[in-house]
Each structure stands twice: as C-alpha cells, then as structure tokens.
Amino acid sequence: MTQEQATTRKKKSKREKKKKFNSVIGALFVLGVGLLLGYILFGGGAVSDSEGEHIISGSKKLSNTTAQKTGDEIEGQIRDIIYIPDDESVVAISFINSQQALDTLTSGEGSLLAEAQIGDYYVVFENRAILYRDSLNKIINYAPIIR
Numbered sequence: 001m002t003q004e005q006a007t008t009r010k011k012k013s014k015r016e017k018k019k020k021f022n023s024v025i026g027a028l029f030v031l032g033v034g035l036l037l038g039y040i041l042f043g044g045g046a047v048s049d050s051e052g053e054h055i056i057s058g059s060k061k062l063s064n065t066t067a068q069k070t071g072d073e074i075e076g077q078i079r080d081i082i083y084i085p086d087d088e089s090v091v092a093i094s095f096i097n098s099q100q101a102l103d104t105l106t107s108g109e110g111s112l113l114a115e116a117q118i119g120d121y122y123v124v125f126e127n128r129a130i131l132y133r134d135s136l137n138k139i140i141n142y143a144p145i146i147r
Helices: 003-042 071-081 099-108
Strands: 046-048 054-057 090-095 120-125 128-133 138-144
Touching (some): 071 120, 071 128, 071 138, 090 099
Antiparallel strands (some): 046 054, 090 120, 128 138
C-alpha cells in the first residue's frame, strides 16, 4: 500500500468517525426533546403548582392569562422572524410563567434552554426547537431536530 493510499484511508476513517459521532449527538438531542415532550404532553398535559395553576402547557391551546398569548399568535410571531416551511407544524408550545416551570424545563434540557427566563416560550416544531422571548420579539436560541 502506498503512502497516498494510507493517507486516503485515514481521511476516510476520520470522516466515518465524525459522521457516526454527529449521528449519536443528533440522536441524543432528539431523545432529550422527545423525553421532555413526553413528560409535558403525557404527564397530565401540564405541570401544576400546589394550587393546581398551569405553569407549562403542552399544546397550542395555552391556559389564558393576561401576559400570555395564544399558541397561534406566538407561532405567527416566530414565523415572521425566521423562515419555517408552511407544511412544518408546531408539536408543542410551552409558556414559562414561574420559577418552578423554568426549573422543570431547564432540568431536562441542556444548552438550548440555558438562557430561558420567566415569560419565554419554548416552541417545538417538527424539525426544530426554539426558545422565543415575546417581550423582545426575539428568538433567543434555536436547535434543529435531526432525525
């Protein structure tokens, strides 16, 4: 085997390892988002405080408070900021309206929600997850969902 063939083989091996590593990271991210959504959607549909008040809603129909907008309004504001194909729908929208809700979301997710604050929305589309701050009308963080 010539030195050129050996170099080519090493480069190919490195590419394959990098590809495998990226696949593992993507799978772990999807698993984390899936677990969080499963908890929110199937764990009673919402997390409640001691008085039973909704602090995280797991669907586009959010509980009604004066500071909170509807899921359709939030989705529209996000689509005005960043291009998301029309055929990509929202899987879940979570409104963070208390410290307990913030702690619940940030304990199950790593860097995507590191900058989350009370009043933010965590919006999961079919192919992306977004942390949106309505008070600034800005996307604070964004992550693609790799399948």
